Structures are given as structure tokens and as C-alpha cells.
Amino acid sequence: MNKVKSLADLKKMKDQLKSNISLREKSENPEGIVQVKVAMATCGIASGAKDVMDFMVTNLEKRNIDAIVTQTGCMGYCYAEPTIEVTLPGQDPVVYGFVDLKKADEIIEKYIKQGELVDGIIPVNYETIDKK
Amino acid sequence: MSKYKMHILVCGGTGCHASASNLLLENLKEQVAENELSGEVQVISTGCFGFCEKGPIVKVIPDNTFYTEVKPDDAADIVSEHAIKGRQVKRLLYKDPVKKEVVSDSKHMGFYKKQLRIALRNCGFINPENIDEYIAADGYAALGMVLTEMTPESATKEMIDSGLRGRGGGGFPTGVKWDIARKVKSDQKYVVCNADEGDPGAFMDRSILEGDPHSVIEAMAINGYCIGADKGLVYIRAEYPLAIDRLKIALNQARDYGLLGEDILGTGFSFDIEIRYGAGAFVCGEETALIHSMEGERGEPTFKPPFPAQSGYLGKPTNVNNVESFANVPVIYTKGAKWFASIGTEKSKGTKVFALAGKINNVGLIEVPMGTTLREVIFEIGGGIKDGKKFKAVQTGGPSGGCLTEKHLDTPIDFDNLIASGSMMGSGGMIVMDEDDCMVSVARFYLDFTVEESCGKCTPCRVGNKRLYELLDTISKGKGTHEDIDKLRNLSDVIKDTSLCGLGQTSPNPVLSTMDNFWDEYLAHVDDHRCPAGQCKELIHYEVVEENCVGCTACARNCPVNCISGERKEVHFIDQSLCIKCGACFEKCKFNAISVS
Numbered sequence: 120m121n122k123v124k125s126l127a128d129l130k131k132m133k134d135q136l137k138s139n140i141s142l143r144e145k146s147e148n149p150e151g152i153v154q155v156k157v158a159m160a161t162c163g164i165a166s167g168a169k170d171v172m173d174f175m176v177t178n179l180e181k182r183n184i185d186a187i188v189t190q191t192g193c194m195g196y197c198y199a200e201p202t203i204e205v206t207l208p209g210q211d212p213v214v215y216g217f218v219d220l221k222k223a224d225e226i227i228e229k230y231i232k233q234g235e236l237v238d239g240i241i242p243v244n245y246e247t248i249d250k251k
Numbered sequence: 252m253s254k255y256k257m258h259i260l261v262c263g264g265t266g267c268h269a270s271a272s273n274l275l276l277e278n279l280k281e282q283v284a285e286n287e288l289s290g291e292v293q294v295i296s297t298g299c300f301g302f303c304e305k306g307p308i309v310k311v312i313p314d315n316t317f318y319t320e321v322k323p324d325d326a327a328d329i330v331s332e333h334a335i336k337g338r339q340v341k342r343l344l345y346k347d348p349v350k351k352e353v354v355s356d357s358k359h360m361g362f363y364k365k366q367l368r369i370a371l372r373n374c375g376f377i378n379p380e381n382i383d384e385y386i387a388a389d390g391y392a393a394l395g396m397v398l399t400e401m402t403p404e405s406a407t408k409e410m411i412d413s414g415l416r417g418r419g420g421g422g423f424p425t426g427v428k429w430d431i432a433r434k435v436k437s438d439q440k441y442v443v444c445n446a447d448e449g450d451p452g453a454f455m456d457r458s459i460l461e462g463d464p465h466s467v468i469e470a471m472a473i474n475g476y477c478i479g480a481d482k483g484l485v486y487i488r489a490e491y492p493l494a495i496d497r498l499k500i501a502l503n504q505a506r507d508y509g510l511l512g513e514d515i516l517g518t519g520f521s522f523d524i525e526i527r528y529g530a531g532a533f534v535c536g537e538e539t540a541l542i543h544s545m546e547g548e549r550g551e552p553t554f555k556p557p558f559p560a561q562s563g564y565l566g567k568p569t570n571v572n573n574v575e576s577f578a579n580v581p582v583i584y585t586k587g588a589k590w591f592a593s594i595g596t597e598k599s600k601g602t603k604v605f606a607l608a609g610k611i612n613n614v615g616l617i618e619v620p621m622g623t624t625l626r627e628v629i630f631e632i633g634g635g636i637k638d639g640k641k642f643k644a645v646q647t648g649g650p651s652g653g654c655l656t657e658k659h660l661d662t663p664i665d666f667d668n669l670i671a672s673g674s675m676m677g678s679g680g681m682i683v684m685d686e687d688d689c690m691v692s693v694a695r696f697y698l699d700f701t702v703e704e705s706c707g708k709c710t711p712c713r714v715g716n717k718r719l720y721e722l723l724d725t726i727s728k729g730k731g732t733h734e735d736i737d738k739l740r741n742l743s744d745v746i747k748d749t750s751l752c753g754l755g756q757t758s759p760n761p762v763l764s765t766m767d768n769f770w771d772e773y774l775a776h777v778d779d780h781r782c783p784a785g786q787c788k789e790l791i792h793y794e795v796v797e798e799n800c801v802g803c804t805a806c807a808r809n810c811p812v813n814c815i816s817g818e819r820k821e822v823h824f825i826d827q828s829l830c831i832k833c834g835a836c837f838e839k840c841k842f843n844a845i846s847v848s
Contacts, residue, residue, distance in 0.1 A: 124509065129386070129392070130395075161493050162454075190379070191378055192375050192376075192458060193616050194374070195374075198613050236295045237295070240297035242297060242300045244365075245365075246367045247376075248367070248586065
């Protein structure tokens with residue numbers, strides 16, 4: 120790994136890395152990569168988020184879907200764990216709650232493959248500082 | 252790829268379900284099918300929107316139309332007008348209660364501005380184990396800016412101007428604390444992050460360290476630059492293994508990138524961080540006890556002054572801040588102190604993270620601007636009380652705080668208002684209670700906790716709290732007298748006035764606030780030997796209601812001590828001498844044939 124030697128270095132790095140995140144923010148990636156984020160804080164893991172994460176990683180690969188599965192922190196919906204956020208290319212992110220393996224399978228088959236929403240969406244109820 | 256042109260989302264949360272949202276869902280599906288739109292319009296049920304007050308909620312995508320208080324009969328209009336003709340059903344749109352204007356798009360509704368994530372900005376957004384994602388989300392930009400463009404003095408001033416107050420509960424202005432440590436002259440200084448989160452039901456700091464550890468690291472480095480320290484320590488409880496793992500990963504990544512260590516960003520400033528583990532003692536959240544624990548001494552507080560800023564870790568000037576306070580720091584520099592000071596109330600700036608727990612529908616982690624009311628937090632963001640029960644009280648501030656009631660619901664939350672209401676901000680645990688909770692038992696629960704956690708150094712706390720607990724125990728058994736209640740109050744006042752540290756000075760708060768707000772309940776226990784909430788085991792008994800009992804045997808089969816007898820299809824009988832009052836029969840009976848009194 121390269122050291123960040125100066126502030127200019129850091130800024131350059133940020134601009135390069137920004138594209139990874141903006142892909143997550145706006146999802147205007149022409150290649151059509153699906154982004155899946157699994158909330159892996161203590162609350163999520165206790166409710167089985169690890170199994171869901173494993174399932175998503177192995178099954179998306181098995182079913183030939185070009186997707187990035189990452190872990191993230193607590194989204195705040197602890198009552199509905201495990202929660203995952205799915206972003207289809209060019210669309211707003213959708214958060215699903217109470218995701219067990221059966222639900223995960225349904226999300227892959229219906230939402231990711233065909234764009235049909237699946238029962239159990241958790242509506243986002245907060246503002247981020249970027250909007251403020 | 253999607254064959255659907257429109258999605259109709261119907262809230263399936265508890266609140267909306269109670270107002271017939273399931274029937275509405277069926278009707279919408281029927282209408283869609285009748286109009287032969289099944290291939291184009293998808294009807295779907297979702298989790299709670301959190302806007303239960305105006306339920307049932309229906310949202311139409313892609314145009315983000317937000318309908319409130321939708322009745323099952325409105326399904327026909329939504330489908331025929333909105334889905335077919337593309338016109339919004341005006342009478343179902345949300346009206347802004349202040350401006351009296353119709354708001355059609357959920358993004359412009361005031362409700363969705365109730366939560367604002369500053370400390371939690373990256374939780375649930377970036378991968379906490381990947382420093383690249385943090386950098387891409389503007390991470391370490393604040394550190395870079397402070398190191399290259401600001402002096403320790405101007406950077407500290409920025410902090411003072413922001414108005415940030417300590418999020419661990421005390422509410423001391425963070426910038427002022429930094430300034431005191433900055434001005435003390437010493438060859439060595441330390442920055443300490445207090446991650447010893449110990450209030451029952453609180454998990455804000457854990458979630459931040461699990462979801463965004465780099466923000467804390469960055470803030471500690473900034474703090475180090477401001478006060479002139481090159482060493483930081485994170486004091487974290489060993490019960491947080493995941494938070495520790497992620498913090499370790501983050502520290503290593505920051506070192507690999509040269510964002511920690513010698514000569515950071517070529518500016519000549521050096522800073523590194525070590526982790527110290529706590530054994531989970533509540534008193535070690537107090538800064539002097541925390542420092543002694545890190546030194547390898549007993550985790551006991553000492554008298555202030557000297558403050559840690561003068562003589563802290565190993566006798567050197569030390570600045571201690573809480574995890575959430577640190578998580579706010581980087582944004583204050585990137586967005587500016589003015590921006591931060593524009594959020595919140597006059598004396599409490601910014602936002603506060605709360606861990607919502609107890610008898611509430613949406614248990615979870617929320618972050619609201621200071622000045623939000625308890626009503627908004629509990630009934631709108633939290634989705635109201637579980638099972639449609641009645642709200643009774645909300646406990647804030649953990650074992651040091653108090654219970655707030657119905658009459659406090661419209662009080663804007665900030666440091667000063669909560670203290671004026673007889674509670675305190677605390678670190679942010681918020682436990683909601685309903686009509687089934689007995690306030691004497693609640694006070695006893697917190698005293699039990701304090702007795703367990705008192706370090707034993709000073710007498711008022713060690714002995715006094717034990718006596719408080721015993722008095723409460725006597726009252727909850729129906730054996731208390733008026734003299735006991737008087738003693739409770741007097742003893743509480745003495746403990747508050749004479750204890751050494753914050754633990755003892757605040758431990759009687761749960762007793763005093765429940766006595767102030769629920770005096771009737773104390774009297775019921777003492778005068779009538781009765782527990783109005785039906786919680787105190789010594790004061791209740793279960794009986795079979797003969798006319799309702801059908802003899803299904805469910806109670807007898809579920810009784811753990813076999814004290815219920817009776818033949819099939821005949822009235823059953825509870826042997827009171829054997830009953831342990833576990834309530835299993837009451838829960839299992841489907842015919843309301845068991846009564847509690």
C-alpha cells in the first residue's frame with residue numbers, strides 16, 4: 120500500500136476513490152453492476168446477517184449476476200434486522216428488512232433479476248448531511 | 252428490465268396494520284387486477300414508514316406521491332385516477348400542518364427532515380473495514396485541512412465556535428475542554444477516547460465504532476494537533492468484540508496509509524493511537540476512574556480538581572472525549588463551525604444520537620437535531636408504542652437520568668431542557684415504557700444496577716444506594732410505610748449532595764423522578780398494598796374467571812409448577828399457596844378466563 124505523503128496526495132486519492140462511491144450514490148454505471156450492502160453491526164449479525172451475506176455472495180456468483188456485495192454499519196433499523204440495501208443500476212437504493220435466506224433468494228430472483236419489488240421494504244426516514 | 256411501470260407501496264407496519272392497511276392492500280390488488288393492470292402496476296407491502304400518526308400510508312413510485320390516512324375504500328380512486336389517468340388523488344395528499352400547503356412528494360415533507368445523520372453519516376453507507384471508502388466519502392480531508400491550513404489555536408477556536416457539547420452526557424463544551432488542555436504546558440499530553448458505554452439499553456458508541464471507526468481516529472488526530480499531543484488512547488469495553496476488531500483494522504489501515512504515525516501528510520505532525528480494554532465497570536465511564544483503570548490502578552474516581560486536562564493519564568495533561576463527540580468533529584471542519592452551529596437549539600448545537608429501546612415499535616438507532624420533541628421521536632420516528640398500548644414514560648440518561656411523562660412529550664430535547672424536566676441527556680439511551688410497567692420496579696431496577704456498579708470508595712454511594720434499594724424493595728412488596736417514602740427522599744438528597752463522583756451524585760435520580768411524576772403509584776403500593784401496573788409479584792394474584800373458563804387445559808399444561816388443577820371441559824382452579832406468579836397461564840388463556848388483581 121502506498122503512503123499518503125501530502126494533502127495533495129490525499130485529494131488525488133479521494134477523487135479516484137470517489138468514483139467507487141458515486142457509483143453507489145447515483146448508480147449510473149453503464150455496465151450495470153448491482154450493489155448489495157449488508158448491515159453487519161452487532162444487531163444485524165445477532166439476527167443472522169452473516170448467513171445472509173454469505174448467501175448473497177455465493178448465490179449472486181452462482182447465478183451469474185454481476186454484483187458487488189459489501190458490509191456496512193448499522194442503518195438504524197434494529198427492529199427489522201437483518202437489513203440489506205440493494206441498488207440496481209440507475210435506480211434509488213431500496214432497503215429490505217427481516218431478510219432471512221428465503222427472503223434473500225426472493226430478492227435475487229425477483230428484485231435483482233426482474234426489477235419487481237418484493238414485500239418488506241423499509242422506507243428510508245432520515246436526511247444525510249450532503250442534502251443539508 | 253422491470254416490466255412494471257408503477258409500484259404502489261402500502262405500509263404494513265403495526266400502526267398502519269391496525270388501521271386496516273391489510274384490507275387496503277387486498278383492495279388495491281383487486282382493483283389492479285380488475286382493470287387489467289397486473290402486468291404494469293405492482294402492489295406491495297412495506298415495513299414501517301415511521302409516520303404512523305397519519306397512517307395508513309401509501310406511496311406511489313416512480314413519482315414519489317405520498318398519500319396519508321388512506322381507507323380501504325380509497326383503493327378504487329387510487330387505481331382509476333392515479334394508475335390509469337396519471338392524476339394524483341388530491342384529497343389523500345399530505346397537508347403540511349404549519350403552512351397548510353399540500354405536499355405531494357415525500358422528499359419535501361417535514362417529517363423526513365426529522366432525522367439528520369451527522370455522527371452516523373457513514374454508518375450503513377460505507378464499508379467500515381475499507382479505508383478507501385472512508386476517504387472517498389471525504390474522510391481525512393478535515394485532518395489534512397487542519398494540519399496544513401490551521402494553527403492549533405485557530406483549529407481549537409473553530410471547535411469552540413461550533414458549540415459542540417460533550418455527547419457522553421455531561422454536555423461540557425468540547426472546544427473549551429480542548430482549549431484548557433491546549434494551554435497547559437507539558438512535555439507530553441494525551442488524547443483519550445471514552446468508549447466505555449455502560450448505560451443499560453444504550454448502543455450509540457458501539458454502532459459508531461462498528462460502522463465508522465475512521466471518523467473517530469481522524470478526530471482524535473485533529474484533537475492531538477490542537478492540544479499538542481502525539482499519543483491517543485481508546486478506552487473500550489472488552490464486551491464489544493466487533494467494535495474492537497473493526498477499530499484495529501482501521502488503525503492498521505490508517506498506519507499503512509501514513510495517516511497515523513510519524514510525519515503525517517508531510518507536515519511534521521506525528522500521532523498514533525493505542526487501544527486499552529475495560530472490564531465493563533460502569534464507573535470507568537467517569538473520566539478520572541477511566542484514567543486510573545488505564546494506568547493499571549483500580550477503577551475508582553478521584554476528586555476534581557485537578558482535572559484531567561491538568562493532570563490526567565500518568566500525571567500528564569489529558570483530554571477525554573466520548574466516541575459520539577469525536578464522530579462529529581471531522582464534519583465540523585469540512586462543513587464549517589457556522590454550519591454546525593446553525594443546527595439545533597440556542598445552547599445545544601448539532602444533533603444527538605439515541606438508542607430507542609423498550610416498548611416501542613421501531614427499536615433502533617436514530618439521530619435527530621437538538622430541539623426535536625420527545626413526541627416526534629417516540630410517535631413519529633419510533634412508530635409509537637408496541638401493541639397499541641398507552642404511553643406511560645420514557646427513561647433518558649440511564650441510571651443517572653429520570654423518567655419523563657406525557658406532560659414532557661412536547662419539550663424540545665436539549666441538554667438544559669432535559670435537566671429542567673428532572674432527567675438528563677445522558678449518553679443517549681432512551682427506554683420507552685407503557686402502561687404495564689410499574690414505576691417502583693423501574694426505580695428498583697436502576698438502583699439494583701447502581702448498587703452493583705458502585706466502586707465502594709465513598710460511603711454515601713456504597714451504603715446509601717444499598718439502603719435506597721432495600722426501601723424500594725420493601726415498598727414493592729407492599730410492606731412499605733409513609734415513613735419509608737420520607738426516608739427515600741431524604742436519603743436521596745443526601746446521596747446526591749455528598750457522593751464523590753457523578754455516579755453517586757446522580758444515582759438517586761430514577762427514584763426522585765418517579766416519585767415526582769408517579770406519586771400515586773408509590774401511594775398505591777404503601778396504602779392499598781396494590782401494584783397498579785400488575786408487575787410487583789408480591790402484590791398480585793392470578794385467579795380463574797369461572798364463567799369464562801371452558802376447560803381447555805391450556806393453563807394447566809403450561810403452568811411450570813403444576814399448581815392448576817381441573818378436568819377437561821370443567822372449570823379449573825389455581826392453588827394460590829403454590830403459585831409463583833409467573834403469568835404463564837394468563838398469557839396462554841385464549842378465553843380471558845384468567846384475571847390478575
